[in-house]
Amino acid sequence: MPSKRRLRWAALPLGVAAAVALAGCSPTELHGFLPGFVADGTPATNQTDRVAALWVNSWIVLLVVGIVTWGLMGWAAIAYRRRKGQTGLPVQLRYNMPIEIFYTVVPLILIFGMFAFTARDQTIIETQYGAPGQPAPDVSITAIGKQWAWDFQYDGKEKDNSDAVWTMGVQAQPDKAGNIDQAALPTLYLPVNKKVHITLQSRDVIHSFWIIDFLYKKDMYIGKDNSWSFVPTREGTYQGKCAELCGEYHSMMLFNVKVVSDADYQAYLTKLHDEGNTGDITNAYDRLTNLPGTTGKNETTPEAK
Secondary structure, three states, X not given: OHHHHHHHHHHHHHHHHHHHHHHOOOHHHHOOOOOOEOOOOOEOEOOHHHHHHHHHHHHHHHHHHHHHHHHHHHXXXXXXXXXXXXXXXXXXXXXXXXXXXXXXXXXXHHHHHHHHHHHHHHHHHOXXXXXXXXXXXXXXXXXXXXXXXXXXXXXXXOOOOOOOEEEEOOOOOOOOOOOOOHHHOOEEEEXXXXXEEEEEEEOOOOEEEEEHHHOEEEEEEOOEOEEEEEOEOOOEEEEEEEOOOOOOOHHHOEEEEEEEOHHHHHHHHHHHHHOOOEOOOOOOOOOOOOOOOOOOOOOOOHHHO
16 A cells, blocks of 8 residues: 555656646647647648647557557566576567467557548548538639649639639749749638638649648649648648659749638739639640740740740
8 A cells, every 4th residue: 555655646746747848838849840830829721730630649659659669678678688697598488378469459459540530530621612511612713733833723603614713823933042932933812711622633744732831732633633621720821832743843843822811812813803814724724834944934825925
């Protein structure tokens, strides 16, 4: 009994110290140092917390398994070390059924458990607005990947997208020092706190649409559209890039994302409409052929002819 009391009193300060240490963690630390979180803990989208929780909890489980494994290895090395005066091999043990059952069952539990949580979160994240039984999106956008830039079409309400507006981008153009003018990159505008559905298309090869702070990316295939639904929850400017090796200038396939108020979003669409960027982007704009250092215009556009 006295030994148990001593253990309880020893565990109490350790528990308090752990609680104090965790309470002092910033949102960035609590989310495993992942991007997408600011000082007040506001996530970038309605799914960012879910992705971060899956990441952090998986690492916690793996670290616990590692500590137990390292502890058992250390204990075995000390408990079964060669004693003074001993010669020859130590007693060989084999077919210890409890241990064999343990190291077979526990890994299976871990694998199935992590698979179950991953499948649960993936099902929620991959649920698309506008699908049967799901609410309609507030905003529908088509993002088109091409070697080596991005086009963004803000789909209208008409079935033929005749009232849609769009922007066409060119790849990043670094100067002699390698600096990139961020303002010249293709920019995707999103309204904050609105249900967004993005259709992902490729014009040429496989690309991957990745907004870094959103903690999620989706591949873009030729002849097979992909999609992504989410709600941006924090205004700001975010960086995006292609996350699939797609050719010589893959590293220059960059874009920005601006999450703005609904009023600013509508004003941006009006600006595109007034500039004449209306209707559906067709296959006439099929491939970007400019190289760094040129005019940066698609050869199929009237300006380039």
